[in-house]
Amino acid sequence: MNFVGWIIVFNCLMLCSVVYTQKTYRAGVYAHRVIQPNGTHTSVSRQKALDNMMKNINIYNNVASEARNKGVQILVFPDDGLYGHDFTRQGIGPYLEYIPDPTKETWNPCTDPEKYNNNSDILWNLSCIAQANNIYMVVNMGNFKTCIKSSDPNCPTDGHYQFNTDVVFDRNGTLIARYHKTHLYNEDQFDAPAEPEHIFFDTPFGRFGLFTSLDMVFKTPAISLIEDYYITDVVCPAAWADLPPLLSSIQFHSAFAMGMGINLLAANLQVPGDSIYGSGIYTANGYKTFYDISNQSKLLVADLNSNSIEDVNDRTETEMNRKQNATSDLKHVLVKKASSTKDEFDTPHITSGTFMGEIFNDTYAMKILENLGDVVTVCDNSLCCEFDYQMMEGSGKLVAFGAFDGLHTYLHRMYLQVCVVLECAGSSPQTCGIPTEESNLYFREFRLMGNFSTKYVFPEVLVSDSGRKSLASGDLYDFHDGVLEVINGLRLPLISASLLSRDYARD
Structure with a gap:
């Protein structure tokens, strides 16, 4: 094995040192018909924004309870699921919360709700839902982060960043992952991070990569996350516009899982009037379950195999060379x-x-x-x-x-x-x-x-x-x-x- 090969193996051993105790797990994704507020182009009071989001939070609470009763261990909600879409930058402001970096501090919002000046109402609710239902929970929400132009040349003129953000809570309600969406689409209300983030988290049943919706179409962060961090399971909140005959949501999500050899949990928003729909749970061998256009929300549940260290090792230099050689032979023919x-x-x-x-x-x-x-x-x-x-x-x-x-x-x-x-x-x-x-x-x-x-x-x-x-x-x-x-x-x-x-x- 050459030097590059040894580096691949070394990195894999370092990144894959976590021992997964379960050989299978039960996943859930929620196709959510979001209750969207009126007046998304103008600012409202924080209390009004909370009232609007609580309509969807209450649904999430009921869905998490249903998922727990069905034995679900990890539950994924869609992009924009707490407040909908079609916001201006000013309109989304009251819906945002400060979300700390879980790699730098440990925080359980349910047990410590006052840590950030009582401005963590949504995080508190989500954390307590995850804790009450003993479930890993992936949710999309908005993140507010102040900045100073003199020390940060990328700081927006209004003095703060607004990020489209995925958060992950473990079964105790602890915040264990935070991801800022890289590839925004018709989302002038949000800022893209200065550098794409590669975020993953570990569970007893595997390591999960995390990105959002359109990110799946680009190498960074989706492909680089999977390849560089040996990810074999991905959770993806989405607000994916259905675009057949090549980019229908269920069509491409299933193809992505098969092409990359991963398990994919894709929870898509349900807004049929805007052609946004199509959720599913997919594997390298095809779909487990999916749900396409409908005016109704639905919880999808499927059992999946946990991916082991042997599955990760399949992505060694030898395997990549085999695929490259096969592609080269096909080109010549x-x-x-x-x-x-x-x-x-x-x-x-x-x-x-x-x-x-x-x-x-x-x-x-x-x-x-x-x-x-x-x-x-x-x-x-x-x-x-x-x-x-x-x-x-x-x-x-x-x-x-x-x-x-x-x-x-x-x-x-x-x-x-x-x-x-x-x-x-x-x-x-x-x-x-x-x-x-x-x-x-x-x-x-x-x-x-x-x-x-x-x-x-x-x-x-x-x-x-x-x-x-x-x-x-x-x-x-x-x-x-x-x-x-x-x-x-x-x-x-x-x-x-x-x-x-x-x-x-x-x-």
């Missing part, structure tokens, strides 16, 4: 197969039978699947995708296979490489990529692959169940070495199957 096709893509990238279609405001090179069985290749820039399939009789709608290799700039800046097959919304190429939840597209089998530039590839399989989007069971498809494979059908009609790769260095 695809480039060789597609060389004659790709030459015609150079300027412009259109070839016979290929058209340019739009998905999520990006322009894809696409081909219509004309046969019930075939091997099809399509390329965009340096990415070539291959689809080897056997399809059942079609429904009259077109089926498209597409590739995208470029910088996505709509809503977020992120470099994407995507191979995707989907049923079009209608019978013309212009409908390919329009989001739909209905499908009559059945495959007997298929293999989807691409010569991606990185190892960060996330396998997405979205199906239609009674006219609503759903997830395929993880035992019906396989993802290995960058290849998404279905052998005996998905049982439900396919909306889209995709390999979404992130080249973080090119964002």
Whole structure:
């Protein structure tokens, strides 16, 4: 083993020194239909803000009691769950509290509520709920921190920071973790931390990484936290806007867990009118449970395996080299197969039978699947995708296979490489990529692959169940070495199957 390999092992032994006494644990995530106050653009009194938040706190209290009765050991609530969204900076002010750094001091707000001048009402309530129900609890709230411009050049002009913050309480109500959201989206009321934070906490049933919603799409802190700190379980409060056919909440969250080989507890806000919904508990082998659009809140519960030191050691240099070599081999095979096709893509990238279609405001090179069985290749820039399939009789709608290799700039800046097959919304190429939840597209089998530039590839399989989007069971498809494979059908009609790769260095 070389020097780098020994460093990896040494760091792992240091970080993984905690002994976990449980081999399994029961997780809960709450899909919360938040009670949102009126007048979020103007400041209200602190008492009014507390009254507004207590409506949601009371719900959390009841949910924690329900979770305890069901044997839940760790419970996750969503982003913005205490007060909703659509605030201005002034409007959110009265809802914030000072939250100390648990790595620098130990504090139990339930037993010591006056430590910070009686201005810890929300922390006190949450701490006491966790204590009363003997449960680890993850909650999102707002954090207020004063600063001085003369000593801190990043200090906002109003003299304080406002952070979108996740807090974690242990079973005694002690505050054990605090995380400030890095990647804000339409959140002018909050500040991003000067440096991204890598936060995790230990329990008797494993080590959990912590980040919020959109953070999952970027390398820092999500990927770097998982890789550098050997995290195999993640809790993620979210307020994720549903964006099919590639970034539906349940779709991407499930793909992220499978692509990174982790357990993921994702609690999403329920605001269907703003297309915010979709919570779930996911593993490296597929979903355990999920809950999509509805006007109702719901507690989701699932049993998960605790990840051991052996699971952590799988992320050694040897494993990473194996994945890199497999990806390199796949690149050579695809480039060789597609060389004659790709030459015609150079300027412009259109070839016979290929058209340019739009998905999520990006322009894809696409081909219509004309046969019930075939091997099809399509390329965009340096990415070539291959689809080897056997399809059942079609429904009259077109089926498209597409590739995208470029910088996505709509809503977020992120470099994407995507191979995707989907049923079009209608019978013309212009409908390919329009989001739909209905499908009559059945495959007997298929293999989807691409010569991606990185190892960060996330396998997405979205199906239609009674006219609503759903997830395929993880035992019906396989993802290995960058290849998404279905052998005996998905049982439900396919909306889209995709390999979404992130080249973080090119964002």
